[in-house]
Amino acid sequence: MSEVRYAVLRDHLAETWDLVKLGGLAGWDQQTMMPAAAGAVRARQLATVSKVVHERMVSDELGDLLEELRPYEESLDHDSDEASLIRVTRRDRDKELRVPAELREEQTRAGAEAFPVWVEARRTNDFELFRPYLERNVELRRRYASCFEADEPYDALLDDFEQGMKTAEVRKVFARLREGLVPLVAEAAGQDVDDSCLYGHFPVEKQREMQHVLLARFGFREDSWRLDPVAHPFAASFATSDIRMTTRYPEDEMRGVFAAMHEGGHALYEHNVDPALERTPLCRGTSLALHESQSRMFENLVGRSLEWWSWAYPELQGIFPEQFGGVSLEEFHAAINKVQPSLIRIEADEATYSLHIILRFELEQDLIAGTVEPKDLPEIWNERMHEYLGVSVPDDAHGVLQDVHWSRGTIGYFPTYALGNVISVQIWERVLEDVPDLYDHIARGDLGPLRDWLREKLWRHGRKFTPRETLERVVGGGMDPEPYLRYLGTKLGARAA
């Protein structure tokens, strides 16, 4: 009998997840394929599918099913797919129920209204234009946070992206990171590395070819993925066999390959979830930080390593002979690892990136707590950029207005980027323990052993376990910034030596 009711739950969730994925497809299409004039109707279509999904999640039908299945769940092994699906769905539903529909809708509307104003404000370098919209978004996020019981309001926001994570934990990790990174960056930034080979003329077609050469080694199953150019790269999946990576091909530089490898890491995670979880809410990565740990791993730990390029560089030289024919592998490797404090987060190198994030994390907490008001942001932003990165911000377009997130009302998302950096190296150290000759494989362009390890320990579980449980399973403990600081220290120190 319980099995019968479980099957009803499974079918109900499968259909909900089908709708979620169709919404995802419409979002992907919006950024890759959709004719521009269709934007207004598409926004309505996306809002409708979100609404229908929400209605299914808060429905009495689902609530009753979950209640009925309580004894069944308790009879099952915690780690079973069945217990996990019931457990995670109950948690998701409880969160959906906490927030009044009107507040959800107001947030969506406010974000939709603020976004174009932010675009204009950034273009014209006019923070005051954006300020009232930002104030409204912050106020709505405060109200959203108040729907939940938490140690501090920011916890509730963080939870949307990193379920169960506490602000206090992140603060502790980031305090140590900041302490370690600021002197490291200051020292590395004094070094003189020639990265001029990364700039020049890189025709789109050749960039596409190179990115496909690299991604072909990532080991996606045949006929399961595609790669398309967009303004702001992302990865999406609509089934484990339907992986959509996006990238960019700016013609004046070749850093698009790192965007492609970054999205490739995200994509491998989604691609390798256990197919038994297909068409369920468990069929995706467990959190943004865990996800980012994978994108950062493939972008940086693999993708900026000397070993990876020892096989890939001849390919690159073959495709861009004029650009790289006279540049040695070592010179190229130094160029792609150059540390240089800069103004823009999305252009930051591996070492300075986390400092951009820490700055945002601090400001977000202050905004939600009310200890900083939006009007004060530009001044504080510019002061801290100088303090952490030693750079002077010339204008708000290159400062507080640079990121899209706040215009959409997205607060609590930023920290997951830096946590991904931290976790990526924690995992990497574990892989190296189990696969001592990992770098020999990478030097042959063979990611098989890495992939096998990650699939077994992380990817296949999808969202069955919380981020904390998942990390515990993969690295045997919680978040720890020391491996990341050691890694950067060794890497940058080695270069200095």
Add this chain to the structure above:
Amino acid sequence: MSEVRYAVLRDHLAETWDLVKLGGLAGWDQQTMMPAAAGAVRARQLATVSKVVHERMVSDELGDLLEELRPYEESLDHDSDEASLIRVTRRDRDKELRVPAELREEQTRAGAEAFPVWVEARRTNDFELFRPYLERNVELRRRYASCFEADEPYDALLDDFEQGMKTAEVRKVFARLREGLVPLVAEAAGQDVDDSCLYGHFPVEKQREMQHVLLARFGFREDSWRLDPVAHPFAASFATSDIRMTTRYPEDEMRGVFAAMHEGGHALYEHNVDPALERTPLCRGTSLALHESQSRMFENLVGRSLEWWSWAYPELQGIFPEQFGGVSLEEFHAAINKVQPSLIRIEADEATYSLHIILRFELEQDLIAGTVEPKDLPEIWNERMHEYLGVSVPDDAHGVLQDVHWSRGTIGYFPTYALGNVISVQIWERVLEDVPDLYDHIARGDLGPLRDWLREKLWRHGRKFTPRETLERVVGGGMDPEPYLRYLGTKLGARAA
């Protein structure tokens, strides 16, 4: 008060239509962009969105709204958007309610199972392999037809594609067509037209360029459309500002331009529905025959005319100088209008095409009435192909197995293709009455006056009126095969002379 309830109906239908369009997008993506391995999950996603849409259509909520709005509807002008939306929705809902959910699902399942068998049967020229699946599809369609009250069972099937059309009417039109076409085709087929210029080597990139040159003249609004290659071209729309045409670029011939213009005609109809009908079930062409009248008009009446090519041929010669440099406009025009009876419907010329359809229409009626059984189809097919087109069918792969429709259980669709031919010329004659210098415009590549006429008389109304009402408004009467026969007689007679 009524206005308030109407607004509720409008919102309910807008959301339903959003879901319909997201399903449409997923179908488009399946054929254009989707990695092949994703097919199985995509099929489930499409089934889910169909189910959710069906549930919304048969819901008591919608039923109650429609009942409440009866007095409001009666107080409104029949032609108003509001009255039309209520009227058409009531009709749609009544149809949805007639068919038991189990029968719908069994039909979908049977079609999904039969399709791959048909693919294999066609590949191996093995009708007997396909026969039991076809028998099941026919049996299910008979059961489906019995859910409705109609003069004859085939009426119910036809109604799905051509609402309100009666089989008896189609029979009458087709009898006259057959009578007129068989001798016309026999005579034209005796003529010796050299169409060798249409075969050779046509690189994909150059075909793409040419197709864009032609479609640019169709007058789509900026940033509202795209064109992608597929195996079997179609047109879709997800908003009036989101038009997706598809085409093909076979490298050994240049007939892809006609596929593009055909889909361009469908696309213009969807693109020019009154934006006030956006996000409602009225926001699409009123029937398949009316839709096909537009695709055939732009493919044939415009796209195979001497006037159209008098501006477009220099463009074609510029893009394919080796192929067409030594071919005169008149020779090219004769080649693209060559009449030659052949085995395959989708490769048929303008004159023989309707005979392929008449054959299928006759067999479908017999199958549904039970006067012909699937096992007898190959023999009858081959006999009639000889009778109507004078060709001998070498095997079933080039005969009864050639079309996908019956494998999906789609019966009642074929006649709309030929009705589209008939209607296209009825409309064309009306346009010429109102725009006597139409061909002068076309000869300059200017489709503006044609577009303006069609938008005003046909396109903008979308699905507000039934096919019969719509045709009455556009041509002032019902279906009449004489204009089409006159047109072909003049065209082929002129060539013979």
